[in-house]
Structures are given as C-alpha cells and as structure tokens.
Amino acid sequence: MKKLLLASAAMALVSNAALADGHSEIKIGVFLGFTGPIESLVANMGPAAEMAIAEVNDSGALLGGAAVSSVRGDTTCTDAAAATAAAERLITSDGVKGLVGGDCSGVTGAALTNVAVPNGMVMVSPSATSPGLSHANNEDEGLFFRTAPSDARQGVVMTEVLLEEGVNEVAVTYTNNDYGKGLADSFQEAYEAAGGKITINAAHEDGKADYSAEIGALASAGGQRLVVAGYVDQGGSGIVRSALDTGAFDLFHFPDGMIGTALVENFGAEIDGSSGQHPAPSDELAAAFTALVDGKFEATSPFAPESYDAAALIMLAMQAAESAEPGDYKSKIMEVANAPGEKINAGELAKGLEILANGGDIDYVGASGVELIGPGEAAGSYRVVGFENGEEVTAGRK
Amino acid sequence: MDLLNALVALANFVIVPGLAYGSQLALGALGVTLIYGILRFSNFAHGDTMAFGAMSTILFTWWLQSMGVSFGPLPTALLALPVGIAATALLVLLIDKSVYRFYREQKAKPVILVIISMGVMFVMNGLVRFIIGVDDQRFADGERFIITAREFKEMTGLDEGLAIKSTAALTVVVAIIVVAFLFWFLNKTRTGKSMRAFSDNEDLALLSGINPERVVMITWIIVAGLATIAGVLYGLDKSFKPFTYFQLLLPIFAAAIVGGLGSPIGAIAGGFVIAFSEVLITYAFKKVAGYVFPAWEPDGLIQLLSTDYKFAVSFSILIIVLLFRPTGLFRGKAL
Secondary structure, three states, X not given: OHHHHXXXXXXXXHHHHHHHHHOOEEEEEEEXXXXXXXXXXXXXHHHHHHHHHHHHHHHOOOOOOOEEEEEEEEOOOOOHHHHHHHHHHHHHHOOXXXXXXXXXXXHHHHHHHHHHHHHOOOEEEOOOOOHHHOOOOOOOOOOEEEEEEOHHHHHHHHHHHHHHOOOXXXXXXXXXXXXXXXXXXXHHHHHHHOOOEEEEEEEEOOOOOOOHHHHHHHHHHOOOEEEEEOOOOOHHHHHHHHHHHHOOOOOEEEOHHHOOHHHHHHHHHHHOXXXXXXXXXXXXXXHXXXXXXXXXXXXXXXXXXXXXXXXXXXXXXXXXXXXXXXXXXXXXXXXXXXXXXXXXXXXXHXXXXXXXXXXXXXXXXXOOOOOEEOOOEEOOOEEEEEEEOOEEEEEEEO | OHHHHHHHHHHHHHXXXXXXXXXXXXXXXXXXXXXXXXXXXXXXOHHHHHHHHHHHHHHHHHHHHHOOOOEOOEOOHHHHHXXXXXXXXXXXXXXXXXXXXXXXXXXXXXXXXXXXXXXXXXXXXXXXXXXXXXXXXOOOOOOOEEEOHHHHHHHHOOOOOOOEEHHHHHHHHHHHHHHHHHHHHHHHOHHHHHHHHHHHOHHHHHHOOOOHHHHXXXXXXXXXXXXXXXXXXXXXXXXXXXXXXXXXXXXXHHHHHHHOOOOHHHHHHHHHHHHHHHHHHOOEOHHHHHHHOOOOOOOOOOEOOOHHHHHHHHHHHHHHHHHHOOOOOOOOOOO
C-alpha cells in the first residue's frame, strides 16, 4: 500500500512536470481577503477575477494559445505578515505572472513593498483606495496599478457635491484606520482649497461602547453637516445614532464606507436631506455586467466589476507586450486601458486579444469603465446619493 | 438667557449622556465587585455574561413582539427581563457547578480562577455569537424620547436643545431601584448578612454554620440578575452587538477598581467617575464658553484632550488611584 502511494505520488510529480514543459501555462494570483473583515465582498470579487481569467482561457487567444489559470492567496485584509507570506508563496512557489490584489489598503502596501517590488511583480488592486498608495515618484517601479479610484479623488468629488449644495462649513469624523484617515485628510485638503471650512476633524474608534464624548466635541465645533468617513456596520452608525439622538446634527454626508442598505435600514427618514457618494460604474455598464455574470455571483457587489477589470488588464497587457513577464508587460497596462483604440467591454476579451495580436490598439472599458490616470489608478466615476422619504436615491454622477 | 443656553448645551452633551453611561457602568461594576468580594476573583467573563443575558432577553422580546404583546410606552424588553435573568442564572450556575466548584474545592489561588474566568469568557463569547450572530440587533420599542431636542427648543425658545431619551431615563431609574434593593438585601436580610460574613472572613463564617454552597449560589444568581439588567439597559440605550460587550469589560473593571473592588458603593461611584471623566475631559467647551463670555470668540475648540484619548483618561485615573490609594476610593480589598 505504502509503495503504491509512493509510486502514484512520484507519477503525479513526473506528469505535472511533463505538463508544465509541454504547454506554457500562465498563472495569475488572485490575492484577496478571502477571510477577514471584507470576506463578504471578496466572495464576489474573487469569482469576478476568475471569470475574466476563465474567459481568456476559453478563448485560447492569449499569446498564441497559452493556457491561463488562477491561484488564490489570502490577504486577510488586516494581517500584513500573513499577506506578505501569501504573496511570497504565490510568486516564488506557484510562479504567478501577475497579481490581482490586494484588497485592503494596509495589506496591499505591505505586500507591494515587501514582496512585489523586490520580485518585480505587477499588482493590480481592485479595491485599495488609500491615497498613500499613489506612487507619484515611481517608488513602485511602475508595478502597481488599481482599478479603484484613490480616495484623494473622492475627497475632491465630495468637495464638489457639498459646495454645489451650498454647504461651506462641516464637521468631520473618521474611523481611525488607513482608510478613514486617508479619506478625511484628502477631503480636508480639497475642501479648504475650495474655500470650505472644517470646524473639527476628529477620529472615532470602531466597535466602542459609547460615542457621547465624540458627539459632544463635534456638536461644540458645529457645522452645516457632519461628514462621517466610517463604516456603516461599525462605529459610523453609532456616531450617526448619537448625533441624531442628541440633536447635534440633522444632516450628514456619507462617503463610500457608509453607503449600504444598512444605512437606510438603521435610520430611515431620519437622515432625509443628507448626501453622499460612492464609486460605481454607470447604470449601462452595471446592467451589461449583470447580464454577463448571469447570476454566478453578485455582479453589483462593490469592487466586483473592478476585480474583473484588474484581471483583464493584466492579460491584455501581456498580449500587447507579447510576453507574460511582468517586467515586459508592466508598461503596456496604461496603453491598453486608455484611448486611442477600439473600445472593449466586459465579455469581449477575446476580441481585444485578437486586435492586439494583429498589432491594433484597444481602449479597455470593461465592467467598471476603466480609465487610468496619474501613476496608474482609476479616474473613478462616482454616484452621488441623496436621501428622500427614507429612501436612497441617485442624485447625479461625477 | 445665554447662561441658560450654556447650561442646556452642557446638560445635553455632558450631564445626560454621562449619567446614563455611568449607570450602565455602575451596574456592571456591581456584578464584578460582588464576585470579587464573595468568591474572591476578578471575573473576566462578566462582559459576556451581560451579552448572554441581553441575548436571552432579546430572543424572548422578539417572541413577545411576534405575539403582539407590548408594554405601552415602555420597551417590551422589560417584560422579558425575568426570563433573561432566569436563563442567565441557569447558565452561570451550570458553569459554577461544572468549572468553578472544582477549583474552589482545590482552594485554587485567585490568579488561577482569573485565568479560568478568561476561558469561560471565550466560551460564552462563542456561545452568544453562535446563537444570535455577530451583527447589530435591534429590539427597542415604545417611546424613544421623553423630550427631543427640537421639542425642547420650541417649548423654551432657547437656541440649544436638550434631548432626553426614554432609555437613558429608564437606565438611571432602574439603576437606582436595583442598587436600593441590593443594599437592602445585603444589609437587612439574613441571607445578605451571611453573604457579607462570608466575604469578611470565610473561616469564621463556616464556623458559625453558614452554608458556603448556598452563599455561592445566591451570589451567582444576583450577579446574573445584575449582568442581565445592565446588558439589556445598555442594549436598549445603544444597540446590541456581542463585540461591544466584550469592549465594555475594560471600563467596567476600571470603575470597580477605582471605587474599590469588593465595595458596592465604590462600584457605583467608580462607574460615574469613569463615565464623567471620559466625557468631561474630552468635551470641547467652545460653544459653552461662547454663551458665557459673548465678547470672547475663541479660535480653538477649548478642548483639553482630543476624544482619541478618552480611554487614556479612564486608565490614567485608574493608575493614579492605584498609586495613591491602592484599595480604591472606598477602601475595597487590596488587589
């Protein structure tokens, strides 16, 4: 029995090696937080990335018929050491040629500086939004891209929304982490530059027992609206509850972390007249992607379209560079993502690969309307949200 | 008029929330202090006992609500409270019989019991999450406010509003009733006296014929009652989420230690000291100062410490008390 096991194990090894020699199989790492605080989002992001990979594999058009497959790695969203180890494994032992990920800003930064840059590996993150990840001075050696917009952009959009509504004095509270702090700071910079006044910019901790101290300080500082850069499942809702109960603020402004069905469930008509915004593809793109996904996962879940696009960009760039090596194709990502060229939507990856193989140019639109700016991050299109009669309504697009 | 406005602003953002939070901490600290006084260890599972009590009350409240039972302007949860207390008492007695009694008979050192209580804490932690889940649960019904900020402004014509939530008022009233009952019980009844005797000197109490197992059992039942009431009041006033009960453990212990572990009066005083210091020291006095000195227009917020430091405040007080008065403000037992 033991011998049989040994023999079959040896056989498996040999046949594996033989296969690897026979075909040139390209592996792409799907490096997302399959466990941890955003596991419910990743449940849709992971399959979205894998769908793009499967689509290209089925087309057989990549680099003259190379097979392409995906390997999963877990970022955990919060544990930088675990994320670094997972990235290390994907690159050195699985031999991936590109990473879709990471997801949360903190672990993405850690994996980028500790693993991806030393190994010259391309990372395309679908969801890390911290402005701290914008590498204006090429610290990332041109290896890092993201299909989600930086929160620096959200700060500017937020400023426009508020000023258009005639709000020029606000109080700000943010959740005390990379996301909250980054967003609050970029908003403060944009808002003050545009002539707005921020009365206080104070942190709150998530999951705390009592927020009366925070509300006391915010109320004392005053302002026309309270900007809550937090999480709707966490302290953000506690802050809003407390502000409404004490009559400190009646109107709020909610960035992306607060927009969700839970917000309306929790507060209903109490937040009527408030505003908010979150990154979202246009309705036409969302409808097209939903039809393409056909119920395999939740197509409108946050960052699922961005995940599909991240994987697609990597493979299209490989085709454009005629090489699966990160060092060769990293410079092609901006080219395939932006004009000029023929527009490629989600589900048309085979057509895109075809055009590139024939030496043509493409402008990848994808599931989220990809447009890369600056050091390779999405320009971002935002849905402006209003609240009327206890319902969340679309108030415009930015 | 301006002075009135200043007073109202202060009441709305400091005094009312401080009183409600203080009462919640005081009820929690009373449970911790009773266990410490009579069973002689720090019960780290107390926060999760509160969560379990609140959870069983919530489940019964939901059932009552589905049957169409309501308590008029008061929350239905009050009707479900006895059932919650009974379920919690059963659980803690079961844990005592299966875990703590073994170590009591071994005469285990207090530090060992503390570690055991941490184990119990994790088990209860998991149990609550397993039954009701990790998310926020809402179960409050009835009138939410005695007076809202808007009504107050219209009534008085002042610029500042004063909101009093019915749950906050309820918390204070229930806390007063429970504390009065507890003091009556400990000081006037035979069982209460035997508990105090057991707390003062275990050997003497045994010699005078007090049944230790009975004292232990009654202590656990009272603690289960206190924990459930504290947990439900907290859940009504804020919201029920298992994780926040775990977080509550720290301020509750701070309150019990500042007041003096083992001293019931100390637990109550400690609860209010911690609650008010957290709110008061981080309060921005800009608005209040603006009303009191209209000529003075401060640029800053007149805030002693940013709210980030509110936990540092309670722990600084804890350290200062332990340095200069190790037995706490009300002469509890030394740690």
